[in-house]
Amino acid sequence: MSFNVNEKGYYGEFGGAYIPEMLYPNVEELRQKYLSIMDEPDFKAEFNQLLKDYVGRPSPLYFAKRLSEKYNTKVYLKREDLNHTGAHKVNNTIGQILLAKRLGKKRIIAETGAGQHGVATATVCALMGIECIVYMGEIDIARQAPNVARMKMLGAEVRPALSGSRTLKDATNEAIRDWINNPVDTHYIIGSAIGPHPYPDMVTRFQSIISEEIKWQLKEKEGRENPDYVVACIGGGSNAAGTYYHFLHEPEVGIIAVEAAGKGVDSGHSAATSKLGKVGVIHGCKTLLMQTTDGQITEPYSISAGLDYPGVGPLHAHLAQSGRGEFFSVTDDDAMNAGLQLTKLEGIIPAIESAHAFAVLDQKKFKPTDVVVISLSGRGDKDLDNYIEYFKL
Amino acid sequence: MILGQQKLLSLSINPASFTKPCRYKSLKKHKNTYKVLKTLQGKNILKMNRITQKLGEDKKILSIYFSAGYPNLNDTVQIIQDLEKNGVDLIEIGLPFSDPLADGPTIQASSTQALHNGMTTQILFDQLQNIRESVKIPLIIMGYFNPMLQYGVEAFCKKCAEIGIDGLIIPDLPVDVYADEYKSIFEKYGLINVFLITPQTSDERIRFIDSVSNGFIYMVSSASVTGSQSGFGDVQENYFERIAKLNLKNPQIVGFGISNKETFNQATKYAKGAIIGSAFIKHLSESGSRKIEEFVGGIR
Missing domain, CATH: 3.40.50.1100 (Rossmann fold)
Structure with missing residues (x-):
């Protein structure tokens, strides 16, 4: 039995890309390019250097x-x-910010629950000098004040997710909506091994x-x-x-x-x-x-x-x-x-x-x-x- | 059997095979096609499907979306009847979902309220059980995929066919997955599935979507979630014109960003029709389920 993703983006019966058509060009671009970019020698060199000297x-x-x-x-x-x-979150955000740069993206969005992925994303955006917007449930913002402050210090804008239950899943919905509204210049750094293919595989490879x-x-x-x-x-x-x-x-x-x-x-x-x-x-x-x-x-x-x-x-x-x-x-x-x-x-x-x-x-x-x-x-x-x-x- | 049906549909509703000037009116004239259809299959899907018939009429289509169960749980049937009475051509009944990720704040809020009111898939089907006794215009259910998956895709389609629902719009069921896994089920029950295109969709993909579609194409006016903008500029105008020039076999109906007479007219300059969602829901929020006449009357 294989536990690698197949060419359609599935692990067994799970996975795939159940996305609105509005997201198709972005997700498809990523699907076509992520493996070849990650395989480029200069990408690998930069990724490994940062993991060593910056992440430790x-x-x-x-x-x-x-x-x-x-x-x-x-x-x-x-x-x-x-x-x-x-x-561990930073392993993935370093990888994705380098990928986003090679895709020519000028703006980064992310979702966060407790704020760890938000901080890891805001960190790499500060490192690269790229605009960063982090969606976070209104309720999580209230109960994770120190991480909200860290993200702000790092130059990120923290936008409250006011819909639904106002926690992580709603922050993810808001980030997806942002991506729908900004289909050309924006890369969405998903923080976990979730989302449409190729995200689960891409995040897994970085981790x-x-x-x-x-x-x-x-x-x-x-x-x-x-x-x-x-x-x-x-x-x-x-x-x-x-x-x-x-x-x-x-x-x-x-x-x-x-x-x-x-x-x-x-x-x-x-x-x-x-x-x-x-x-x-x-x-x-x-x-x-x-x-x-x-x-x-x-x-x-x-x-x-x-x-x-x-x-x-x-x-x-x-x-x-x-x-x-x-x-x-x-x-x-x-x-x-x-x-x-x-x-x-x-x-x-x-x-x-x-x-x-x-x-x-x-x-x-x-x-x-x-x-x-x-x-x-x-x-x-x-x-x-x-x-x-x-x-x- | 299923293959036969697929052939039947693409054969029957392919306006490209007709001469262009009477593209939409021409369907009824093709008696031979009907004969072929009747020979191939006992019941005539094309004749039965109200969407195809409506698209054949020589007029611009006004389609209205609302969230079922909003503002009150049991408003659904009354709203549908009032919309028809006031000349709306096609209705999209929103099946509420907890996480509507392609929708802006207005539809999110109405969807959340509908769920709070107690709306479920089964309740919606119960409400619509006898809808065809009073309503003749095409009805489409628009909803996200997960509630349909839980109901069972085949059971859902079967129920829609029994009630007299004509089509479905499922924003998070991509055309590729539909074509691979679900097309035969939809066709078995005579349901038209409607796909979206956006200004970012490549011509190649639009042609693929056109080939899989058998009713109309839902043309998203701009890169946005629902209810995000007011008015169309040159960018939209150019996009509408570009799509019109592709001469697709399916007519296009424009959605997202249409809120009044002006935007309706802009959108339908090139397209067959237009869909109003958020603006109608805002009207419902302000005026309740009455005064629908006022709203529709303001559009055309």
């Missing part, structure tokens, strides 16, 4: 000794939290640096390139896609995906799309989607603003449906406690999104000889208010 790559693969002792297995952390801007590094780093530390398991949290699924990419066709590597269960999968306040979703179309992509029986998209919930997306990237829908990926759901409480535990055992405060991935250690029993690589996709600085409130610190 390679990010370390760290053997978590005390965590490993506690769970009697070998746990490695892929330290995406140490990237510039504090998460695949994560698993590329894991391979050689693990070879140095363990004498083998393949771990027994790779673990990542999934909202739309960009850090997971990058973490899995080079292991998708290595059957001995177990792929573990961790979704946010919120207050419990069946509580009505959850973002566990693989459990609660049905096949549907959102933001140009056929995938698993949380929706009413009437096909209206529902609002997910998670304590982590980066995981509360009602869909999941089409690659992940395919991993879930085919059984290639093992999907877990982690509640707010379990994620928060896993985050605190990582802090106490290893001295690392994770983003609440990433904390979900660590809670899997309590749900699945690994063997003492297993090598388990967990993607630590972001740092917890942005979540301090949440940690303070939750633990009454």
Whole structure:
């Protein structure tokens, strides 16, 4: 079974480009050019240079000794939290801004939920001196004030999404509408492995640096390139896609995906799309989607603003449906406690999104000889208010 | 069987095969075509489809869009009847969706309100169950793909055919996917699917869309979501003229940015008709579902 996108943009039955005709020229231009641009030697050189000198790559693969002792297995952390801007998001925004420049685009738009992708986009736009507009739900703007301020400092205009539920999915709708209204000079930097083809594949390829590094780093530390398991949290699924990419066709590597269960999968306040979703179309992509029986998209919930997306990237829908990926759901409480535990055992405060991935250690029993690589996709600085409130610190 | 139907449709509604001066009137004159149709199939799709008949009339088409379930859940039938009574030629009934990404604020708001009012696909079908007892003009359902996918595309089409819906407009179902996966279902139920083109659509793609279409082409006036602009300039004028010169087999009806008599006349100078959506919804918001006469009367 293949886990690469096919020529029509599908992973199994998921993916495609369900877009209004108004977006066709832009998306088609991207589809025709993204692979050849990414393959150009000077593109690769510039991309790799920026990842090294600006982002700070390679990010370390760290053997978590005390965590490993506690769970009697070998746990490695892929330290995406140490990237510039504090998460894996910047790998993709660097790639897409270089692509946008080669497409001759003069204006960048992006959507953001918690603000991490918005900050990563505003950062690369500042770096390149390109106009940047970030759409963000009105409700998210109110609860993520520091990231809004960061984007403004970086020169981006933050436009509130006032429609629908005024959160991430509505910010995405607004960004798409902006692109419809500005079809010639604008590139839309989508932040996750979602959207119409070629976005899921393009974002996955930019993020695949994560698993590329894991391979050689693990070879140095363990004498083998393949771990027994790779673990990542999934909202739309960009850090997971990058973490899995080079292991998708290595059957001995177990792929573990961790979704946010919120207050419990069946509580009505959850973002566990693989459990609660049905096949549907959102933001140009056929995938698993949380929706009413009437096909209206529902609002997910998670304590982590980066995981509360009602869909999941089409690659992940395919991993879930085919059984290639093992999907877990982690509640707010379990994620928060896993985050605190990582802090106490290893001295690392994770983003609440990433904390979900660590809670899997309590749900699945690994063997003492297993090598388990967990993607630590972001740092917890942005979540301090949440940690303070939750633990009454 | 299905192949036969496809052939039938492209054969039957291909105005390019008729002489140009009587392009739209000519359909009725081609008795031979009807005979062929009747021979090929028991019921005559062309004769039954009201859209094709309407397009054959020698007049500019005024089409009105509204969101079903807005302003009140049960206004749907009354609005349709009033629009017909006041001389509207074609109606697009909006099936509300939570995330209408090609629509501007006016239609978004009416769609959201309709959902708050309790509108669902099934309720809309129930409301329209007996619509053909009172309404003769063509009716199109315009909606996003996901609610149709959840209802089941075939079940949805079947229900539309039973009620007497003549066509569908689904902005986020691209022509390529339609042609590959759904065309045969639409044709089985005699439904016309309408595709959009924009000023950015290449001539080559317009010709492809024209080849897949069998009713009219929805010509988006400018690069925008719905309800975004007022008035047309030289850019639109040139675009309308460029499309007219392509001599497509399907007539074009212009939508987006048409709000009054002036823009209606500009749009229909080259095209067969024009669609008004946001401006009518604004009228409904201000005047309720009454005074439709006033609105339509102001257009022509």
